[in-house]
Amino acid sequence: MLDATIHKKLRDFSLDATIHAGPGEIVVLMGENGAGKSTILNSISGLISPDTGSIGLDGSVLFDSGTGVDVPVEHRRIGYVFQNSVVFPHLTVRDNIAFGLRAMHKPSAFVKERTGHWMHAIDIEELADVRAGNLSGGQKQRVALARALATEPALLMLDEPFTALDADNIRLVKELARTFVTEMAIPCLIVTHRIIDCRDVGDRVCVICQGKKEWEGKPENIPGCTCRSDGQ
Amino acid sequence: MNSSPIFSDKIKRTITCIGAAVLVASVTLYLALPVVALFFRTTPELFFSSLSNPDVISALFLSLFTATVSLGVVILVGTPFAYVHCRNNYPGKVIVDTLIDLPLVLPPAVAGLALLVLWGRVGILGQYLSLFGISIAFTTLAVIMAQIFVASPFYVRQAKSLFEQLDPAYEQTARTLGASPLRIFALITLPLTANGLISGAVMTFGRALGEFGATIMFAGNLPGVTQTMPLAVYVGMEGNFTVGLTISILLVIISFAIMIAVRLLAHREASHA
Secondary structure (H helix, E strand, O other): OEEEEEEEEOOOOEEEEEEEEOOOOEEEEEOOOOOOHHHHHHHHHOOOOOOEEEEEEOOEEEEEOOOOEEOOHHHOOEEEEOOOOOOOOOOEHHHHHHHHHHHOOOOHHHHHHHHHHHHHHOOOHHHOOOEHHHOOHHHHHHHHHHHHHHOOOOEEEEEOOOOOOOHHHHHHHHHHHHHHHHHHOOOEEEEEOOHHHHHHHOOEEEEEEOOEEEEEEOHHHOOOOOOOOOOO | OOHHHHHHHHHHHHHHHHHHHHHHHHHHHHHHHHHHHHHHOOOHHHHHHHHOOHHHHHHHHHHHHHHHHHHHHHHHHHHHHHHHHHHOOOOOHHHHHHHHHHHHHOOHHHHHHHHHHHHOOOOOOHHHHHHOOOOOOOOHHHHHHHHHHHHHHHHHHHHHHHHHHOOHHHHHHHHHOOOOHHHHHHHHHHHHHHHHHHHHHHHHHHHHHHOOHHHHHHOOOOOOOOOOHHHHHHHHHHOOHHHHHHHHHHHHHHHHHHHHHHHHHHHHHHHHO
């Protein structure tokens, strides 16, 4: 369960958003480029600090400007897949997926078992020893997804996960995201600027415009043009 | 009537081609001829026989030793320094940025004199060290300090720009996966910048090996102690010319090896991207 209230002064406007997401629920943040969607994800992950607000995840407080709590990024247990699927290009697929588990000093037998499990889950076992820099866009996105989920995060966040992918891979990544979020019963935030993505994968949609939540509701009820967006 | 403009076009093109060829040839010859002349001035027999000259051997080993130590210090201190410098904003950062580049524009003789004024026996700091019987100037340590001063910008500048250009998303992703800063630096930042860092290191080694002005001012010219290869070349001018020539040829060979190494690394880096 995610409860986040974020206020932050940006260059052109101020961000004022309250985001909730329940277990197994996919909330889509939609809006134009520069509307503040990525700033919301970066604030929740701890990469930047809101000016004021609070962020709670599964009952624990990650950030609270009132009490001064600010849990460091590396201890937030949030799986965050950046835009343009940032895999570590010099590491193999196997080492990419194992990265988080090793960083948490899990026993090597456990790391091996979990890494194998996730490579199987995203159907990339045959490329286990290939350097991630040599993968295709869709494969990179799958590896980035599995790498984030292997650490068993309490929240999954995907920033524009469908750009630069072909139609087949978009469908595949959507299916995988849906399956894992449901199975692991964790909340999930997906940032996109395309209406079609909301309808395919979202349980709930928040339309963000100039840092404010313009509209919130079921994907099928998205109003035609709340905030100008290039609905592809 | 029609053929004349075509004809004049052809002439124009030919003249341009000849002009370009002359330009390229003259630049190439200007740079290459002096180096080639070195090889013509000696014979293979003379070259190989003077290789066993004790002055040549001691200068060669002293140069390789001091340049290696200088490089080691520059890498060990320069890498974390460049990283911390890039990733943090602190007061006076612009000044530090300028100081990093200073040795590149400062005449080496001035750098040597400055080191002497600071660390020499009666220098601002050196006078206190000499109270404890510690003397830096005119020792092998002075050679290394002069080399570090003059050659470090080649590595530090390179490291700085590599760290600045690295997509922050790599390090940020690693942080969200629970990695400590040290782990991120060792497993993500360093491997992703390694080729560039190595080519910076090779350039630094080359500059340290060729260092002359600062060395002779701060460390003097004592055979076996501070007389590095470039200094021995200078001494050879007045005494044994063949020795100077042999060392020069050795330096040319090493310089070429360094350039080839940098080219290969740059190529590897380009094909990675």
